[in-house]
Every structure is written in structure tokens, then in C-alpha cells.
Amino acid sequence: MTDLLITDVRPLGGPAADLLLRGGRIAALGAGLAAEVPDAPRLEGRGRLLLPGLVEPHTHADKTLWGLPWRPHGAGDTLESLIQNERRVLAATATPTIERAAGLLRQMARLGTTAVRCHVDVHPEAGVASVEALLRLKQDLAHLLDLQLVAFPQQGLLIRPGTYELMDEALRLGVETVGGLDPCGIEQDPVRHLEAVFGLAVKHGRGVDIHLHDLGTQGLWQVGRIVDFTARHGLEGRVMISHAFCLGSAHWDQVAPLAERLARHGVAIMTTAPADCPAPPVRQLRAAGVTVCSGNDGIRDAWSPFGNGDQLERALFVALRFDWRRDEDLAVAFDCVSGQAAKALGLDDYGLVPGARGDLLLVAAETLGAAVVERPQARTVIRAGRVVADDGRLVG
Numbered sequence: 001m002t003d004l005l006i007t008d009v010r011p012l013g014g015p016a017a018d019l020l021l022r023g024g025r026i027a028a029l030g031a032g033l034a035a036e037v038p039d040a041p042r043l044e045g046r047g048r049l050l051l052p053g054l055v056e057p058h059t060h061a062d063k064t065l066w067g068l069p070w071r072p073h074g075a076g077d078t079l080e081s082l083i084q085n086e087r088r089v090l091a092a093t094a095t096p097t098i099e100r101a102a103g104l105l106r107q108m109a110r111l112g113t114t115a116v117r118c119h120v121d122v123h124p125e126a127g128v129a130s131v132e133a134l135l136r137l138k139q140d141l142a143h144l145l146d147l148q149l150v151a152f153p154q155q156g157l158l159i160r161p162g163t164y165e166l167m168d169e170a171l172r173l174g175v176e177t178v179g180g181l182d183p184c185g186i187e188q189d190p191v192r193h194l195e196a197v198f199g200l201a202v203k204h205g206r207g208v209d210i211h212l213h214d215l216g217t218q219g220l221w222q223v224g225r226i227v228d229f230t231a232r233h234g235l236e237g238r239v240m241i242s243h244a245f246c247l248g249s250a251h252w253d254q255v256a257p258l259a260e261r262l263a264r265h266g267v268a269i270m271t272t273a274p275a276d277c278p279a280p281p282v283r284q285l286r287a288a289g290v291t292v293c294s295g296n297d298g299i300r301d302a303w304s305p306f307g308n309g310d311q312l313e314r315a316l317f318v319a320l321r322f323d324w325r326r327d328e329d330l331a332v333a334f335d336c337v338s339g340q341a342a343k344a345l346g347l348d349d350y351g352l353v354p355g356a357r358g359d360l361l362l363v364a365a366e367t368l369g370a371a372v373v374e375r376p377q378a379r380t381v382i383r384a385g386r387v388v389a390d391d392g393r394l395v396g
């Protein structure tokens with residue numbers, strides 16, 4: 001892999017510097033590097049902001065309708081109605097999963113996302129077909145992004161007989177993470193659900209990522225049990241709770257002891273920063289030492305027409321949700337879609353430091369806060385030291 005020298009960039013809005021990529025990784029970052037390696041191939045930064053590649057910690061690319069004609073939303077308001085509507089919509093969609101998912105993942109890549117965690121449905125009607133499609137894309141799109149998969153029991157694990165065996169099969173095929181879903185609200189048997197999920201994680205040596213929508217004390221109780229299971233099985237740093245609305249629906253006095261345990265046992269929280277229901281209090285959780293990241297969840301699918309795969313937009317939504325306006329707050333919102341998301345996904349060679357993978361994004365913005373607010377579309381994206389998108393379009 002050849003060297004690449006990126007000249008005149010401003011890392012996270014700081015002073016101008018050059019960045020040298022060697023072997024797909026950051027070899028050096030500092031002022032005046034251009035003079036030291038005069039013969040290296042160059043990319044002119046032209047004073048643009050240099051950011052680490054964006055990280056999408058929670059999406060459902062297998063279910064997107066990306067690339068298809070606009071489809072008016074047709075579900076009712078209940079969770080059951082949404083699940084049934086999705087069955088109907090996907091059954092009536094002729095475009096294969098792999099094609100729809102690839103279109104969305106390429107959209108994410110052209111906007112600067114270089115790592116994605118994708119929950120993939122596993123249930124008796126479809127078996128592991130979607131898992132196989134996404135595993136294929138993990139290989140086919142490796143030049144654009146890291147793709148991590150979660151085997152996700154969207155229709156329930158205990159309440160849909162046969163799903164446990166399919167989850168086991170998905171993990172055997174190479175899926176990295178065991179998914180779970182509302183141990184109380186959907187499954188009605190929280191301990192057995194967690195025993196199944198963590199049992200699969202231990203059996204296959206994998207992490208865990210549980211969708212938890214349940215609110216109030218029932219939700220908080222489940223957060224506590226997930227931490228218990230994490231500690232019991234030695235899975236510190238490999239467990240995420242997605243949504244965890246309950247952390248935002250209770251008074252902080254009730255949440256604080258749980259936050260301390262989440263931090264101590266390395267259980268991360270993912271929020272979309274929803275506008276329509278309680279959201280985990282990002283600032284307080286961070287102050288307590290909890291890893292908090294933000295993802296899009298479903299994008300342009302049967303659940304909602306929203307989303308465009310842009311993690312800078314997700315950062316904007318985080319800031320709007322909490323009414324953050326100061327530059328330092330916008331930087332926290334950016335952290336939720338970059339450093340914190342990378343930490344939650346276990347990407348330990350991430351960042352703007354020598355030795356880190358050369359996954360980078362250049363945007364024409366004055367400051368980090370301006371990048372979040374303006375979301376310039378003409379982005380240059382570097383993946384493992386190679387330019388994969390320029391002027392907002394994939395190249396090559």
C-alpha cells in the first residue's frame with residue numbers, strides 16, 4: 001500500500017497540519033511534514049477540517065427500502081402493528097436484501113462513515129438469509145467500511161420457537177454479536193431471555209447488544225440485570241444496551257447508581273436521541289463514565305421514512321434533542337458518532353493518532369461545531385489510507 005500525504009488540514013478544527021498515511025495507517029500528524037516526505041503522493045487538504053471516519057453503532061440495513069421509490073408510511077402506532085406492517089412490506093418488496101443494504105451502506109460510506117454495526121433479523125420465516133446477505137457485503141464492501149453484524153431476534157427469541165437455533169447458526173456463520181429484545185416487554189420472561197442471549201455469547205465468544213424499549217422501573221430493573229449478566233460472564237466492554245429509554249424516564253437519583261455500574265462493567269448505551277420519547281441523559285451518563293454513542297436505527301424502512309445515513313446529521317439530532325448550542329456541546333454530539341461509538345464497537349485502532357487506521361473524513365467547515373450544523377455534502381473520505389470518496393461521491 002502506497003503512502004499518502006494529506007497537506008494543510010485542521011484536525012478537529014485545530015491548527016493547520018499535514019498527515020502522512022503509510023500502510024493504511026496514520027504514520028505521522030503535524031506541521032511541516034510535507035517538507036520531510038517531498039516525494040509522497042499528495043492530497044491537497046486546502047485548509048479543510050480533518051475528522052476521524054464516522055461510526056454508525058446501530059442500524060438495520062437488511063430492512064431498508066433505500067434505493068426504492070418513496071413508500072408512504074402505512075403502519076399503526078403500536079409495536080405489534082409496526083412488526084406486522086414490516087412483514088407485509090418486506091414480503092412485497094422484490095428488490096433483494098443484499099441490493100437494498102448495499103445501496104444504504106454505500107450511501108453511508110460516501111458521507112464518511114467507515115464502521116457500521118448492523119442488526120440483522122433472524123426469525124423462522126426468513127431463517128438466516130439476511131445474515132448470509134450481510135456477511136457477503138461485509139466482504140464486498142470491506143474496502144469502504146468495517147461491517148459488524150448482530151443476530152437480532154426482531155420477532156422475539158423465546159416467543160418465536162426456532163429462533164434460538166437460527167441465532168446459534170448465525171453466530172456459527174460469523175456474526176460478531178448476539179442481539180436481544182425487551183426481555184420483559186416482548187419476551188415476558190427476562191431471566192430466561194438473558195440466559196439464552198448471554199449463553200450464546202459465551203458459547204461463541206461474542207459480545208451482546210440488546211434492544212431495550214421498556215420504560216420506568218421495569219426498564220431500570222432490566223438494565224441492572226443486564227449488568228449482572230455482563231459481570232457474571234466476564235463480558236465487560238463487550239455489551240451494549242440500545243435505546244434504554246428508561247434511563248431518561250426516571251429521576252437521575254434512581255439512574256445514578258445504575259450509571260455507576262454501567263461504567264464499572266463497561267456496558268455501553270446507544271441512543272438515537274429520539275424526539276418523541278425519553279432519551280438517556282447523555283451528559284450525565286458521560287460524566288458518570290458510561291460510554292454513550294448514537295446511531296440512526298432504521299433508515300427509510302417500514303418503521304419510518306426518516307434517515308439518510310449521515311452520522312453528522314445524527315450528531316445534529318443529538319444536539320437538538322438536548323438543546324445543546326455551545327461549541328463544546330456540539331463536540332460532545334460529534335463524539336457520540338465518532339470516538340464513543342468506536343469504543344462501544346471495540347475499534348481500538350481508531351482516531352487521529354499515529355498508529356490508528358487511516359479512516360478519515362475531510363469537510364469544508366470552519367469548526368467542528370459548524371461541521372455538525374452545516375453537514376457539508378462535498379466530503380472526501382479516506383478508508384485505510386486510500387481515497388474512496390471525493391466531492392461526496394464514491395470513486396473507483
Ligand SMILES: [Zn+2]
Nearest residue numbers: 119211297298
Ligand atoms: Zn434497532
